[in-house]
Amino acid sequence: MTLTRKDFPNNFLFGAATAAYQIEGSQFGGAGPSHWDTFSATPGNVTRAETGAIACDHYHRFEQDFDLLKTGNFDAYRFSTSWSRVLPEGRGQVNQQGLDYYDRLTDALLERGIKPFQTLYHWEMPAALSDLGGWTNPDVHNWFGDFVDIIDDRIGDRMEAIATINEPWCASFLSHFHGIHAPGLRDVRAAARSMHYVLKAHGEAMTRLRAKGRKNLGIALNFEYAQPATASPNDVRAAATEDAVYNRWFIEAMTKGTYPAEALEGLEAHLPKGWQDDLKTHIHQPLDWLGVNYYTRKIHAHDPNASAWPYTKPAEGHLATTQMGWEVYPEGLHHFLKRMKNDYVGDLPILVTENGMAWEDHLKDGAADDPERIDFIQGHLAAMKRAIDEGVNLQGFMYWSLLDNYEWAEGYDKRFGIVHVDFDTLERTPKASYYMLKHALKRD
Numbered sequence: 001m002t003l004t005r006k007d008f009p010n011n012f013l014f015g016a017a018t019a020a021y022q023i024e025g026s027q028f029g030g031a032g033p034s035h036w037d038t039f040s041a042t043p044g045n046v047t048r049a050e051t052g053a054i055a056c057d058h059y060h061r062f063e064q065d066f067d068l069l070k071t072g073n074f075d076a077y078r079f080s081t082s083w084s085r086v087l088p089e090g091r092g093q094v095n096q097q098g099l100d101y102y103d104r105l106t107d108a109l110l111e112r113g114i115k116p117f118q119t120l121y122h123w124e125m126p127a128a129l130s131d132l133g134g135w136t137n138p139d140v141h142n143w144f145g146d147f148v149d150i151i152d153d154r155i156g157d158r159m160e161a162i163a164t165i166n167e168p169w170c171a172s173f174l175s176h177f178h179g180i181h182a183p184g185l186r187d188v189r190a191a192a193r194s195m196h197y198v199l200k201a202h203g204e205a206m207t208r209l210r211a212k213g214r215k216n217l218g219i220a221l222n223f224e225y226a227q228p229a230t231a232s233p234n235d236v237r238a239a240a241t242e243d244a245v246y247n248r249w250f251i252e253a254m255t256k257g258t259y260p261a262e263a264l265e266g267l268e269a270h271l272p273k274g275w276q277d278d279l280k281t282h283i284h285q286p287l288d289w290l291g292v293n294y295y296t297r298k299i300h301a302h303d304p305n306a307s308a309w310p311y312t313k314p315a316e317g318h319l320a321t322t323q324m325g326w327e328v329y330p331e332g333l334h335h336f337l338k339r340m341k342n343d344y345v346g347d348l349p350i351l352v353t354e355n356g357m358a359w360e361d362h363l364k365d366g367a368a369d370d371p372e373r374i375d376f377i378q379g380h381l382a383a384m385k386r387a388i389d390e391g392v393n394l395q396g397f398m399y400w401s402l403l404d405n406y407e408w409a410e411g412y413d414k415r416f417g418i419v420h421v422d423f424d425t426l427e428r429t430p431k432a433s434y435y436m437l438k439h440a441l442k443r444d
């Protein structure tokens with residue numbers, strides 16, 4: 001059975017999501033370098049050392065891309081406004097071209113009747129601030145707050161909703177402990193500090209935006225189902241540790257004002273002095289909505305050879321995987337929607353701000369057939385519907401992503417889009433999944 005708009009509540013929003021560095025083309029319009037430009041310059045960090053310099057050239061083609069949203073019957077669009085485009089040095093001199101661009105972009109959405117959902121940080125830390133430690137610098141919340149004021153003064157009045165940070169776990173732990181994303185550190189102290197300061201920056205942004213009367217404020221957290229490899233107490237503990245770092249750290253801090261003990265075990269010694277006060281003054285404050293980004297589950301095992309915390313290692317799963325090697329597990333989305341309601345946010349509105357899959361899509365006779373993605377979307381829509389039927393106040397879903405784009409350390413190899421992009425010609429071709437959604441979202 002194909003789920004359509006009719007299977008969801010009347011005002012349920014269907015959208016598509018993107019992020020600035022992944023689609024805009026950072027070489028256009030006076031943007032400054034971000035830490036992705038510097039990270040990708042070191043061999044081995046990014047596939048073929050690719051960058052977002054041109055990406056999908058959305059900077060010049062956004063009107064065409066928004067026409068696709070409109071003809072696809074989407075209600076909403078989630079995008080990010082790049083810090084390094086607005087403030088090329090991260091602070092100080094404003095790039096007026098950047099503000100003008102986001103102004104035009106906002107109006108182009110509204111003219112088409114599409115609701116703009118802005119994300120204030122989707123990983124474009126200006127290189128000049130990264131040189132000062134980026135998310136590990138104790139002043140970063142003020143730098144971010146100043147950027148937030150500037151961009152908000154220009155477009156905030158027309159946003160349907162605003163998210164402060166996209167996926168703080170990726171901006172901090174993945175980037176400062178695993179070293180997979182910019183700035184590519186493998187340092188537990190930097191990881192702990194970035195995990196704390198990114199939340200402090202979220203709080204700073206919330207406070208500043210509230211002071212200006214903004215009402216629809218939230219954050220997009222990513223969640224990954226943490227499955228123990230076996231029922232052994234050691235593996236169960238390994239999964240609980242990973243769950244605490246990935247799935248509990250950020251939401252617990254914001255909604256309860258605490259960090260989970262299983263994560264503090266490895267991180268507390270590295271947190272900055274006064275972290276408990278920051279939880280009270282900045283981090284623990286009400287949200288208007290919560291964004292849930294969900295893709296997959298991971299299997300965790302105890303690592304008997306590990307010399308230091310967290311003493312875990314990944315284990316093989318047995319489910320079908322996507323082009324990223326990620327298992328397809330819609331039950332995990334249902335799990336997190338219920339868990340958010342029951343353990344953290346109650347009846348606060350929740351949006352699935354990202355969910356999607358990468359596949360090695362090819363054009364054949366000018367068309368891209370992607371039945372795997374259609375099944376993926378339908379499977380996850382069913383998980384969302386089940387959660388709604390069970391009382392979760394889920395109000396929308398944004399597919400990741402509208403366009404094939406720059407998949408960070410994976411460069412342009414991994415295609416998440418419902419619209420195929422030829423990265424030589426930049427031609428857009430809607431895939432079969434786009435047409436499935438267009439049909440499913442049609443209003444009578």
Ligand code: IFM
Binds near residue numbers: 022167293354400
């Ligand atoms: O492409 C990313 C996006 O930037 C953040 N969430 C996950 C996506 C797929 O990896």
